[in-house]
Amino acid sequence: MNALKPSHEGRVAIVTGAARGIGQAIALKLASxxxxxxxxxxxxxxxxxxxxxGESLIITGDVSSAPDWQRIDQTIxxxxxxxxxVVNNAGIGSEKIIDDLDIDLWRKTLSINLEAHFLSAKQFVPQMRREGWGRFVNISSNSIGLAIPGMSxxxxxxxxxxxxxxxxxxxVANSGITVNAVLPAITNTRLTQDMPEEIKRQTWQGQAIKRFAxxxxxxxxxxxxxxxxxxxxxxxxIPVDGGQYKIS
Known part of the structure; x- marks a missing residue:
């Protein structure tokens, strides 16, 4: 019997925010x-x-910068x-209720968490069209369906x-390119290590699967x-949150 071909063999995958946490895990999974x-x-x-x-390429860059995306493309x-x-995983997050939220933080959050996804599409859709195949997986968050203050x-x-x-x-549907979003739960990364255990328990008590992601x-x-x-x-x-997000 012939061995099964690895499911991503021969594919070149960009993962942003790849130094640690979810981005690192995604990179390791795709490489495997x-x-x-x-x-x-x-x-x-x-x-x-x-x-x-296997083969990997390290590139430093600001995902909210169009020139940096051009440089990333040229290097690849x-x-x-x-x-x-393209996996758009890089992002920032902070808690600021509207009374304390200023325009600079608002713009920075949208530029990194959203505008970067637009910039990556502008850079890579043309070549994916030529090849007739491409994948964009953009990381959103299940927090959009939860009652959390300070997160507007x-x-x-x-x-x-x-x-x-x-x-x-x-x-891009007629070009062999798919585009999807993954909505993670609050996940066990460096950013959540200092969360009080009580808050962590409250988080997964709202899930069907009673553990931290x-x-x-x-x-x-x-x-x-x-x-x-x-x-x-x-x-x-697609929520990946242990059954926390409620479909309505």
């Missing part, structure tokens, strides 16, 4: 499935690269020849991701959506 990884972050993702058994072209998969800027950016995914999916839980869903198996799934927003 045979993809060549491009690790984009504000800092050099050496730890992630060391854990990858010279190393791998092109890009097949963050929720606006993450809800915007879903709208952009839906619109872009319609624009791990980065690998999110990575599996992303890898599926980035594969050929998901070729008929596009324009979707």
């Amino acid at each position: 499935h045979g993809a060549k990884l491009v690790l984009v972050d504000m800092e050099e993702a050496h730890d992630t690269a060391r854990m990858i058994d 072209q010279s190393r791998f020849g092109g890009t097949d998969i 800027h963050y929720m606006a950016s993450k809800m915007g991701v879903i709208g952009f995914v839906r619109g872009l999916a319609n624009d 791990e980065p690998s839980d999110i990575a599996g869903a992303v890898a599926f959506l980035a594969s050929e198996d998901a070729s008929f799934i596009t324009g979707q927003a």
Whole structure:
């Protein structure tokens, strides 16, 4: 019997925010499935690269900068020849009730959490059209369906991701390109390590699966959506949150 071909063999995948946390887990998952990884972050993702058994390329860059996306593309072209998969994972989050939220933080949050997804599409859709194949998986958040104060800027950016995914999916559907969003629960990363245990328990008590999400839980869903198996799934927003998000 012939061995099964790895599901992402020969594909070149960009993961932003790849230095740690969910981005690192996504990069490792895609690499384990045979993809060549491009690790984009504000800092050099050496730890992630060391854990990858295969080809990877480290690029530092600001995902809210169009010139940086152009430079990322040029670097990939010279190393791998092109890009097949883009995972827009990089993001920022902070709690600020509207009384304390200023325009600078509002704009910064939207530029990194939402505008970066537009910039990546502008950069890579043309080459994906030429190849007749491409995958965008954009990280949103299940927080958009929860009652959490101080998150209007963050929720606006993450809800915007879903709208952009839906619109872009319609624009590129006839080119072999799919576009989807993943909505993670609050996940066990460095950013949540200092959360009080009581708050963590309250979080997963609202889930069907009574534990904190791990980065690998999110990575599996992303890898599926980035594969050929998901070729008929596009324009979707898929919660990966242990059953916390309530469908209405």
